[in-house]
Amino acid sequence: MEETLNAFVFGICNGGIYSLLAVSYVVIYKSTRVFPFSQAAVLILGAYIMWYCLIAWHLPIWLGFLITCSAGAILGIFIERAFMRRLVGQPILAPIVVTLCLMLLLRGVGILLGKGNIQGFGESFLPVGAWKIGFLHIPEIQVFGFVLCTGLIGALMLFYEKTRVGLAMRIVHEDHVMAQSLGLNVRRVFQYSWVISCVIASIAGMLLGNIQGVGLGLDANGLVAIAAVLFGGLESFAGAIIAGLAIGILQMLTIIYIAPLLPGETTMMIPFILLLLVLFLKPYGLFGLTRIERL
Amino acid sequence: MSINIDRPCGTFDRNYFQAKEIFRTPLRKALLILLLGSMYLLPYLTNDYGISILTIICAYSIGMLGLQIITGYCGQISIGHAAFMGIGMYTVGILQRHFGLSFWACLPLAGLVPMLIGMLFGIPALRIKGLYLAFATLAAHFVIVYVISNWRSVTNGTDGIRMNRPGPLWGIDFSADRNYYFLVLTATVLMVYLATNLTRTKLGRALVAVRDNDIAAEVMGINIAHTKILAFGIGCFFAGIAGALGGAYYEYVNVEWFGLDDSIWFLGFLVVGGFGSIFGAIAGAAVWKIMDELSTLVTPLAETFLGGAAFYASAAFSLVFYALIIIIFLVFEPRGIAHRWQMIKRSYRLHPFPY
Amino acid sequence: MAEPLRDIGKKREQRYSYGLTLLRECIEMKHPSAHTEEKGEDQILLRAENICLDFGQLRALEDVNLEVRAGEILAIIGPNGAGKTCLLNVISGFYRAQKGEIYFAGKRITQSPSYKIAELGLCRTFQNIGLYTGLSVIDNIIAGRHPHIHYHFLAGMLYFPWAHREEAKQRAIAEDIIDFLELEQVRASVVGNLAYGLRKRVELGRALALEPRVLLLDEPMAGMNLDEKEDMARFIIDINEFLKIPIVLIEHDMGVVMDIADRIVVLDFGREIAEGSPEEMKEDPRVIAAYLGEG
Numbered sequence: 032m033e034e035t036l037n038a039f040v041f042g043i044c045n046g047g048i049y050s051l052l053a054v055s056y057v058v059i060y061k062s063t064r065v066f067p068f069s070q071a072a073v074l075i076l077g078a079y080i081m082w083y084c085l086i087a088w089h090l091p092i093w094l095g096f097l098i099t100c101s102a103g104a105i106l107g108i109f110i111e112r113a114f115m116r117r118l119v120g121q122p123i124l125a126p127i128v129v130t131l132c133l134m135l136l137l138r139g140v141g142i143l144l145g146k147g148n149i150q151g152f153g154e155s156f157l158p159v160g161a162w163k164i165g166f167l168h169i170p171e172i173q174v175f176g177f178v179l180c181t182g183l184i185g186a187l188m189l190f191y192e193k194t195r196v197g198l199a200m201r202i203v204h205e206d207h208v209m210a211q212s213l214g215l216n217v218r219r220v221f222q223y224s225w226v227i228s229c230v231i232a233s234i235a236g237m238l239l240g241n242i243q244g245v246g247l248g249l250d251a252n253g254l255v256a257i258a259a260v261l262f263g264g265l266e267s268f269a270g271a272i273i274a275g276l277a278i279g280i281l282q283m284l285t286i287i288y289i290a291p292l293l294p295g296e297t298t299m300m301i302p303f304i305l306l307l308l309v310l311f312l313k314p315y316g317l318f319g320l321t322r323i324e325r326l
Numbered sequence: 327m328s329i330n331i332d333r334p335c336g337t338f339d340r341n342y343f344q345a346k347e348i349f350r351t352p353l354r355k356a357l358l359i360l361l362l363g364s365m366y367l368l369p370y371l372t373n374d375y376g377i378s379i380l381t382i383i384c385a386y387s388i389g390m391l392g393l394q395i396i397t398g399y400c401g402q403i404s405i406g407h408a409a410f411m412g413i414g415m416y417t418v419g420i421l422q423r424h425f426g427l428s429f430w431a432c433l434p435l436a437g438l439v440p441m442l443i444g445m446l447f448g449i450p451a452l453r454i455k456g457l458y459l460a461f462a463t464l465a466a467h468f469v470i471v472y473v474i475s476n477w478r479s480v481t482n483g484t485d486g487i488r489m490n491r492p493g494p495l496w497g498i499d500f501s502a503d504r505n506y507y508f509l510v511l512t513a514t515v516l517m518v519y520l521a522t523n524l525t526r527t528k529l530g531r532a533l534v535a536v537r538d539n540d541i542a543a544e545v546m547g548i549n550i551a552h553t554k555i556l557a558f559g560i561g562c563f564f565a566g567i568a569g570a571l572g573g574a575y576y577e578y579v580n581v582e583w584f585g586l587d588d589s590i591w592f593l594g595f596l597v598v599g600g601f602g603s604i605f606g607a608i609a610g611a612a613v614w615k616i617m618d619e620l621s622t623l624v625t626p627l628a629e630t631f632l633g634g635a636a637f638y639a640s641a642a643f644s645l646v647f648y649a650l651i652i653i654i655f656l657v658f659e660p661r662g663i664a665h666r667w668q669m670i671k672r673s674y675r676l677h678p679f680p681y
Numbered sequence: 682m683a684e685p686l687r688d689i690g691k692k693r694e695q696r697y698s699y700g701l702t703l704l705r706e707c708i709e710m711k712h713p714s715a716h717t718e719e720k721g722e723d724q725i726l727l728r729a730e731n732i733c734l735d736f737g738q739l740r741a742l743e744d745v746n747l748e749v750r751a752g753e754i755l756a757i758i759g760p761n762g763a764g765k766t767c768l769l770n771v772i773s774g775f776y777r778a779q780k781g782e783i784y785f786a787g788k789r790i791t792q793s794p795s796y797k798i799a800e801l802g803l804c805r806t807f808q809n810i811g812l813y814t815g816l817s818v819i820d821n822i823i824a825g826r827h828p829h830i831h832y833h834f835l836a837g838m839l840y841f842p843w844a845h846r847e848e849a850k851q852r853a854i855a856e857d858i859i860d861f862l863e864l865e866q867v868r869a870s871v872v873g874n875l876a877y878g879l880r881k882r883v884e885l886g887r888a889l890a891l892e893p894r895v896l897l898l899d900e901p902m903a904g905m906n907l908d909e910k911e912d913m914a915r916f917i918i919d920i921n922e923f924l925k926i927p928i929v930l931i932e933h934d935m936g937v938v939m940d941i942a943d944r945i946v947v948l949d950f951g952r953e954i955a956e957g958s959p960e961e962m963k964e965d966p967r968v969i970a971a972y973l974g975e976g
Contacts (some may be wrong), residue, residue, distance in 0.1 A: 297472075307466075
């Protein structure tokens with residue numbers, strides 16, 4: 032019982048990061064209708080850049096944070112300008128293959144940056160230590176991560192609701208052609224989506240690098256977030272948030288209950304089984320929209 | 327597709343059977359025989375290294391043909407193709423190890439088992455329209471790799487299984503690389519024959535119809551769920567056969583050989599080769615193998631330039647370089663090498679006119 | 682001179698056919714009693730009863746009844762947004778109506794999937810052309826024959842002789858349709874490169890290839906000039922008289938409708954407001970108010 036509750040809390044904290052990643056996928060998918068597999072690898076770059084800033088160059092934390100976010104933004108602008116923009120008008124297969132190859136490209140760049148080593152953070156930049164509330168054993172690092180993620184997602188939702196740019200993005204979510212006929216600059220909205228998504232993914236990478244160690248295994252989290260996105264519905268922010276939390280909890284419960292039964296590394300595999308179940312039972316996800324086709 | 331638009335000048339069809347022929351004139355038929363003959367003679371001109379490249383190109387071609395059927399003709403994106411190739415390899419390995427079956431008996435099963443497993447994963451995704459097959463195959467990839475790595479009693483886990491080459495047939499000993507190459511080449515020719523016929527028949531047209539306009543296809547009498555599942559099944563069958571033949575060449579099969587990277591390279595090099603044509607699939611496989619060989623040359627070069635840092639450079643090289651090539655092809659020549667080849671042939675034929 | 686249908690493909694020489702004789706033979710082989718010599722009122726081939734279709738809160742069709750009698754040309758007219766295409770979509774099984782039943786030749790097809798309905802002989806064309814853009818004209822028409830081609834795909838892959846012969850037979854039937862629609866010039870062109878009027882004709886050809894017992898045409902003359910409209914009208918009348926099948930026509934051009942239609946149904950805002958012969962419709966005050974206008 033204690034273990035389960037502990038797992039729940041731990042899972043929610045982990046799930047916060049998965050939600051953040053899931054939101055980064057949904058941001059791009061809603062705007063451009065292209066599923067950006069490459070964000071799984073942006074994680075790795077974010078983690079490595081933060082590591083360089085903190086450990087190799089000994090910069091203060093806030094500067095490292097700023098540099099990582101800027102690097103994420105520049106990466107987003109670069110990807111959108113250099114690759115995605117030229118693929119407008121091609122069938123859906125082309126952007127998908129490009130994002131998949133970008134994932135591997137960024138992974139390669141990550142190997143070069145990290146000189147092939149998988150390394151820990153040395154010293155974590157978030158407080159290390161744990162709080163004990165009754166029988167719950169909550170590491171501080173996870174809580175800070177969770178709070179940061181919640182803050183970011185909240186800021187993003189406010190951005191969508193309150194600002195004019197957010198409103199423009201929401202219109203583009205509905206229909207590209209209609210938005211263009213209303214005079215909105217759809218290309219700029221695509222650029223904003225990519226920038227937002229890459230910045231979010233870099234920050235998530237930073238947090239994950241701190242928690243799990245900076246290395247190439249981080250993109251497994253990105254792939255698990257894909258399962259979360261599908262579970263929640265490809266076009267729904269609320270779905271992405273809830274599904275991220277759910278998958279975090281599911282992973283922790285897996286460690287307690289299922290891992291003793293099955294050999295090997297089950298925590299990365301169970302979310303994919305969930306994905307297949309979701310496809311079987313409710314393919315559009317919890318909150319997904321079914322599109323009515325016009326003939 | 328049932329009309330051969332690329333007909334040589336001066337030939338006219340007198341009946342519908344002639345109209346469907348791919349090699350229309352006696353000259354073209356002679357060239358075809360010459361091509362096949364030269365492929366059979368190639369191993370006598372090169373050493374073992376060349377033979378290994380040719381064998382693996384043939385095995386990859388069969389796998390690429392499978393993916394071409396799924397993605398190029400039917401328009402469904404499959405990111406798990408390498409995993410199904412792995413299932414084919416492992417099927418042969420397991421059957422040989424635990425049941426002692428001969429290679430010949432295992433070969434059809436090496437095609438059928440991935441087909442059935444593929445259809446199991448594909449059926450939920452193919453009932454609905456959209457990119458869902460991509461996600462289902464992604465999930466399938468991870469689940470399959472997990473099962474293979476951890477079911478130690480059957481698959482020997484991450485240590486891999488030793489496979490045996492096929493037993494002697496009509497006195498030909500297949501443990502010699504050259505003879506094995508002839509076997510693989512024959513299998514490739516057979517698979518190309520099957521795939522080409524597929525494009526000319528009812529199912530081939532249905533595949534392209536589903537790719538181009540699946541809403542209209544459904545209303546026009548084509549059962550699109552059935553067609554998509556069939557396409558996926560046939561593609562996985564080809565992948566399984568490719569895996570079996572490739573694995574038997576190395577006489578060893580290991581789960582580390584087919585990671586997510588390989589599935590993505592399958593898709594990527596299919597793009598480089600060209601969608602929607604048999605030649606494109608084979609061209610993509612050849613380009614992939616050549617790139618592989620080039621990247622093995624990088625390691626000594628990296629050692630001279632980068633010193634001690636070389637060991638990671640070759641790992642990064644393949645990732646960065648292949649991805650760049652695929653992306654450049656997608657941006658500048660999205661229809662791939664096959665299309666470029668058609669353009670070259672056409673400009674040669676129409677010289678000096680531009681079109 | 683006429684070679685029976687079953688012998689086509691057995692010999693390597695080809696027969697010459699004029700008009701839709703081959704197609705008519707195919708239809709008669711399957712449904713020998715389908716056609717009658719007179720346009721009888723008692724032979725109702727397609728009946729839709731009390732169709733109600735909602736999209737969320739939007740009511741597209743309300744209590745629509747439609748009857749198609751043997752051998753007649755029925756025109757459905759009405760202002761834009763009246764639900765005419767929705768009605769055709771419901772009949773061909775693409776949308777599921779919330780209420781209502783559809784009967785075709787005595788069989789209840791309300792819940793059948795679209796491809797089964799097409800196999801039964803209810804064929805349609807699309808308002809925004811739905812051709813297979815990667816295939817040539819003749820391949821599109823042969824693709825239309827899909828439900829009526831009978832060989833297993835494995836036999837096709839191994840290209841057994843009977844698959845060969847079946848393909849040749851289908852080619853002969855498709856050439857028959859091409860002769861009728863005067864598309865010989867563009868037979869080998871990829872449809873993506875054709876002009877709009879030609880594409881509409883190819884669509885008609887593909888619908889014919891399905892061996893229709895009732896043909897549903899959605900705005901076949903939209904966007905055509907006078908010559909093309911006359912050609913299309915001639916084709917429609919020829920199909921109606923030669924194959925003796927009823928044709929349902931959605932059309933905006935009143936001249937065409939008044940000339941070739943036997944009966945007219947008028948829809949407005951999803952309801953049926955009038956039904957009758959063209960002369961009656963010209964005088965009907967409700968139709969004039971909703972659609973025709975004064976004068």
